[in-house]
Amino acid sequence: MTEMPRKAHDLTPRMTLDDVAAFLAAEFPQIPEDGGFVFEAVGHGSCRARLLVDERRLRPGGTVSGPSMMALADVGLYVALLGAIGPVKLAVTTNLSINFLRRPEPHDMIAECRFLKIGRTLAVGEAELFSRDADPVAHVVATYSIPPKG
Amino acid sequence: MTEMPRKAHDLTPRMTLDDVAAFLAAEFPQIPEDGGFVFEAVGHGSCRARLLVDERRLRPGGTVSGPSMMALADVGLYVALLGAIGPVKLAVTTNLSINFLRRPEPHDMIAECRFLKIGRTLAVGEAELFSRDADPVAHVVATYSIPPKG
Amino acid sequence: MTEMPRKAHDLTPRMTLDDVAAFLAAEFPQIPEDGGFVFEAVGHGSCRARLLVDERRLRPGGTVSGPSMMALADVGLYVALLGAIGPVKLAVTTNLSINFLRRPEPHDMIAECRFLKIGRTLAVGEAELFSRDADPVAHVVATYSIPPKG
């Protein structure tokens, strides 16, 4: 199998934050329209994404909902993948596994996303989700299927 | 470890559909208020839940969003657990792993949920999600932590 | 994506138990030589596999080891996949997730394996592992990557 070059995280990203914003606006307008996600950094297989937590995202008791956390990890990892392979529309999530570690506080949430492998047809990445503290509130591993070229 | 009685799925559920509706309205009002979930059957560790798919749930191209599918499985499994252990407020999801199997059609989605184990402190269940076809569109395994009594 | 025909489990398997034995002896001789696995039934995407539990497989206290259980599920699912797609040498496991549900007894273990999806490049299956009781001792979900033809 033809793998991506080693040490991919040292390489220049194939898309800038502006490229990502333009690509999402054109191809997945529901993401920017949703208004909840901000992409703060993108690298070659990495991304830092923020979930803006407002009333709509909060559960009674002041906790961020599980599906919102999964969505944050999924979009953050997708942007990290774009940073490595460029504007590929049809990459799809095939598996997402989340461990809920601590009760999140009612603040913005940050996902630090990085890929462990980007192969020809499959990519596997992980995301750590943080509230205000140094300890993660959740951990996600997800797999993406990359369509064959041509 | 004190396990639940064997063959739990043959036992009478501890909550009826009406009990579940009243419990959710009192404890998790965001679920009934969301309006998207309908519980069609509840057993002792099992549940059939429906996601009403409307414009809000659809992605461009007519697909149901991944987070909506995760939320359906999670609430369906939670209700299945209520059917086995009764109205326990503090059971929390500790892990959820979803495999996306086929592109869902833009129709209501059904989750058939059942528990594989309900222990004293941990419960593990699975859900198969269906669109209109006989083949599942997604498969979920999730773990719930049950608070100690007393 | 070209999917396998629907209702694959109703179809005739592409390999019989004798075909599977001959294929494994030629391609994966360590599996029959290990002597621990017996394939009792194979269907189109399904398999029942048995782990012969002897002293070598037991842990102190009389429990079957976790890696033995993972290995049973993995080979059982691989044979189930052979039953659906025929003698493909290069299918590889890309993910395996196991939930340990109950302490197994020191007896043979049975894995009931079935595929939830067999796509062109990815297949997802699940296995329930049983000791002597009706309740499963473990549950496995695994993903296999299928090499492109030609």
Add this chain to the structure above:
Amino acid sequence: MTEMPRKAHDLTPRMTLDDVAAFLAAEFPQIPEDGGFVFEAVGHGSCRARLLVDERRLRPGGTVSGPSMMALADVGLYVALLGAIGPVKLAVTTNLSINFLRRPEPHDMIAECRFLKIGRTLAVGEAELFSRDADPVAHVVATYSIPPKG
């Protein structure tokens, strides 16, 4: 829930490598007798473990078997947990999820293990498995159930 102190990885481990060796010899003699695992470092919730790869561990074609990789991650994480909570006999693995990322080379394998959370009754850790290269060959997330004290 009473959590472990924050920044647990900065704390002094509760067991040294010698303590771990003595504990395993007394409680889990099959691990040292197996002879395949070497623990190179232990911290408060972290561990570096090595799998000595010899003929017995190799698959035809010169690859380390999947179950050997799972066993390495599982024992490495167990030792990392001992480093944080001390000699607890009855901690058991409840879930283990492995992603196979690259074909391992026929050399010793290293697992870098660390815990993401160590709670009162549940602990979640991850392990990256390395062959000779800087890129991991596999990634594991596992959950352990910790028995209540007293």
